[in-house]
Amino acid sequence: MDGLGLLEVLAELQIEFVTFPDRGLDRHMGDRDLWNYCQANDLVLLTENRNHENENSLDATIQDSWREGRLPVLTLANKGRFENSPKYAEQVAKDMAELLFTIFHEGVRDRPRIFVPI
Template identity: 35%
Template sequence: MDICQQPPWIELWQGLECTLCRFEDFHLPIDATDAIVWQVCQDNGLHLITGNRNAEGPRSLEMTIRQRNSAACLPVLTLADPDRILRDFQYAESVVESLFDVLIDPDVFRGTGRLFLP
């Protein structure tokens, strides 16, 4: 999400005090289950940004959302086409705009489970 830290988005990024967190920041193994990653994000008030995931198995991200989502939960932000972000600047801008729509007022989106960007 380097684009978020460049003009014209950098001021908004900094104003919202956004940071990127990685698995190692929470001592999560790279092969942590979707359910564990989701729970760590919820426990720490973090938005989980991911590519589209499947609903295979009881610990898949989709199944986790279905089973554990509540009105207090932050949504999972799903990149509809992650590869396109790298090759299509206008699309990347649309994704970032959608992302900031959520980050500016996250409480509006609590309980929605999943939001696709853009």
């Protein structure tokens, strides 16, 4: 995002990226607890694709807890391509910037999960 100038745009819009250490969170925090933390702190969660392993998985949490007005989860459609293809990573960055603007400045919160790139 930095090479595209998108970080500056997002900073102007007061949208920032944070990590587990930035928030003092345990990297092994359960999916349900993490999702609830993100909702309570107005954070959009970015994750790789996860499955429905149990009742506390991210997928199960979204299914039983998400409703319109809640923040979506942004999910990398293909982590391998994101890590190995600059063009793919650039498209992910552009789509994420657009989605974050739409979510935070236009108030569009109508989908529980959005796969990026769109």
